[in-house]
Amino acid sequence: MFRLIGDRWTLLALLQLEQGMRRFADIRRGLGTISAKVLAEKLRRLEENGIVRRRVYDQSPPRVEYRLTALGKELAQHVSRLDHWTVQNAERIERSRRTFSRSQRSRTPWQIPRPW
Secondary structure (H helix, E strand, C coil): CHHHHCCCCHHHHHHHHHHCCEHHHHHHHHHHCCHHHHHCCCCCCHHHHCCEEEEEEECCCCCCEEEEEEHHHHHHHHHHHHHCCCCCCCCHHHHHHHHHHHHHCCCCCHHHCCCC
């Protein structure tokens, strides 16, 4: 089930929808560089799993709104806490990355474990 939310765009879309009902274009604008096709796939998958409710209005041009279901709101709370933890620990994480990177540069090729 982690594959349902384990990618960047799905998590960011959930955070957008946590703020309330959103139209497709609003979600896309809020996410930046995501393509319409990828966003539609992510939202469809969330809808299929009961996380998002999609409502289509019969008008021209068509208007489509997305909102979190009760299950989606519960999930978004957890994602929001994870986002908060990441922001709070960004400096520590970056420090660890720098330390790791330095340690890898100082290793000789025969010290680097091979994946095979």
